[in-house]
Amino acid sequence: MITNEARQIFINIVGSDNYDDSKTGRLVYSYDATPQFQAMPDAVISPRNKEEISKIVQVCNEYNIPIVPRGSGTNLCAGTCPTEGGIVLLFKLLNKIVEIDEENLTVTVQPGVITLDLTKAVEAKGLFYPPDPSSMKISTIGGNINENSGGLRGLKYGVTRDYVIALEIVLANGEIIRTGGKLAKDVAGYDLTRLFVGSEGTLGIITEATLKLIPLPETKKTILAQYQDLEAAAKTVSKIIANKIIPTTLEFLDQPTIEAVEAFAQIGLPTDVKAILLIEQDGPEEVVTRDIDRIVEICKSEDAVSVKAAESEEEAEALRTARRSALSALARLKPTTILEDATVPRSEIAKMVKAIEEIAQKYDLRICTFGHAGDGNLHPTCLTDVRNLDEIERVEKAFEEIFAKAIDLGGTITGEHGVGVMKAPYLEMKLGAAGIDAMKAIKIGLDPNNIMNPGKVFAKDSRKRVVVSK
């Protein structure tokens, strides 16, 4: 709840244009891309600069008001759902690319910059920002940093964390700090930069970031391999890596996903095969050609029924776009789509895919699986309906088993989507009580009043995936 007094202070800070507590305004920000979670914020604030954010944080401390920093809300862990009310902080006025530094190969941005805009801006200068979450067309870089987003190129190039080298942060006490720099090497104290990457807005508010760039790869090639056997596809993945080839992208789609994607994108994907691998390599021409030739051989040796190279960049881009649309495509089939993020060491992909199939059968559910096979990051996706309470209960049990299996195989409960509210009850499966206690000690140390995105990462109780009342 925001008192009239606090309300007036907020308006004095940001101006009345940038403070919205209308019912409509609040409703818009009462949910994010995560199904089953909705809660009304008390107000939506769009600060114009870090000084305003610092003041807002101080007011929130004084009046004990939760702050939920939010980019485009494309996250899938309810990380930006204001489950405890308070203010949603928008970055639409902090959306500048501050600098592209070609000498140091860095780009400095405000958090509200759209990921794809950043990508295009640096590519125009022959530079490359590799992280490419599927939501990159609408996600913001601030959201990517808070969630440590992954993407299709994670296998070869790593994730958002691997490119964040400096941050400007408004801490929970309102102090503004800068971490890191345009530096490949910096060991001055604890690595606050990486601690804040992926901390989901629970430790402070990122107001500027400097990202490492690399030279844009000279060329790129894309192939599509088709399989009548899931295991053969999974074995292909392992064999490529074991042959010491690290492709840029190594994506897996099972038959139901292919069917949905093809119905959605209509680019001529084969809908009669059990699985496809979408494989890309980038780099210098000679190397790409050599790697792709070897990959084609490996696919064939592992019983691919067809291996086809994209004949043009347009065709390749169509394939990539189709893959990125998997969630949207599946979401059309049933009222509720729950996309998960279980991740295993890549050697365990075949076992994990098989386990997901068995668990889906056991609980009589429709689970499609696709994802970043090369880095073991799978997205089992359940097509369901939140109004079917009996089925939703089975969904919950099935995913709990899927997470347990992932952990059992040396994996994790979330590879790139974050914990948020949704995964919080499962976090102990991965970290144990002692691991969670260590994280809590950091949270309490940096945000003693628990105003920074409260209720995220740490579970309040054992409540799991249930329908949240609206």
Place this chain on the structure above:
Amino acid sequence: MITNEARQIFINIVGSDNYDDSKTGRLVYSYDATPQFQAMPDAVISPRNKEEISKIVQVCNEYNIPIVPRGSGTNLCAGTCPTEGGIVLLFKLLNKIVEIDEENLTVTVQPGVITLDLTKAVEAKGLFYPPDPSSMKISTIGGNINENSGGLRGLKYGVTRDYVIALEIVLANGEIIRTGGKLAKDVAGYDLTRLFVGSEGTLGIITEATLKLIPLPETKKTILAQYQDLEAAAKTVSKIIANKIIPTTLEFLDQPTIEAVEAFAQIGLPTDVKAILLIEQDGPEEVVTRDIDRIVEICKSEDAVSVKAAESEEEAEALRTARRSALSALARLKPTTILEDATVPRSEIAKMVKAIEEIAQKYDLRICTFGHAGDGNLHPTCLTDVRNLDEIERVEKAFEEIFAKAIDLGGTITGEHGVGVMKAPYLEMKLGAAGIDAMKAIKIGLDPNNIMNPGKVFAKDSRKRVVVSK
């Protein structure tokens, strides 16, 4: 101080063979590679497993005994000098390579493994662990992780942090946790893995680590470029990067360093030039050849007086070894060698080298400069004598100015050596009071009794570089 009671408990835990409180035993571990720091520990303990370490930590908490975890003590920030007494914890019995996983491209090691042994073991399988601190022949991987060591290949491949993907840690409360996994993507909660990398043993004790490996580059080429003008050498560095070539190694040595290294290594380095660049590229044959050809052109266009390719791997290795021996070579010239670690964005290398020269002149000191020019990580090295108190005072003032200049140019007070005791008084220059407070909140949260390597990272007072009484 260790009471008789605590002493007996320690002996019961590790056995009397692994507990040493003899004067000789303690003296050996009273210092590390950092000049001017020495302090006697109360005992030296060599645990045999993590369970023993957990018990030791619990005893230390109960009896308020400082713990200083130590690998080979090659650090240059007094990070392993037991300045507050207590126990030095050795990892000589935890020195196994646990597993090389060729399917997932990982290696799992105990902390006491020597870095070079690890490197050789994985290279025998065609895999590559890039971090290569100059001390790698004797340093341990545990020490590398605690200090987040860099090295000659940092420019292209990053530092230790970029390869640590999972840790087993004994926390300050004695709990044993596991972070991360054999996973390219893992966002289950805060990034404890990277928080512990570079935390200098102040947050917990690392008992096992899983490191990411990459395929061993197919080939490598090495060239030596000579300059009669420091600025031309520095400009070459910027121009190579601006041409979107990222060499593996781009090392800079000034004339006094070259002279000392040549006297030491006798491999025929030119001692009559103002600076040399040692440049290496690795990767597929075609790419290396193309990059090296372009680098040679760039060197010549920037007035290199000579550019010479190593004619064999032996010759290249001799050059690398010579570069790695710079500290040893310089250390022979005067009783005390203070090697520093100021780091700037690579675009500022020329300004920084010039500033160091001017500061050395101003304070009438002999400062040689060499380092990893490609990533802006310079090692200005002062040849002095701790017994000359007047000169040491000037050394202190000179380095303070060097750090201030580095910060001013967007750099940091330490690129790869860590803070330890030595840099602690300067840390605020980089982070500000608010940044240090944030780090202290983490420290207090995770180690409330301050038993984990106390006195490191955080300065007790404004005492700077002074001779510590023995």
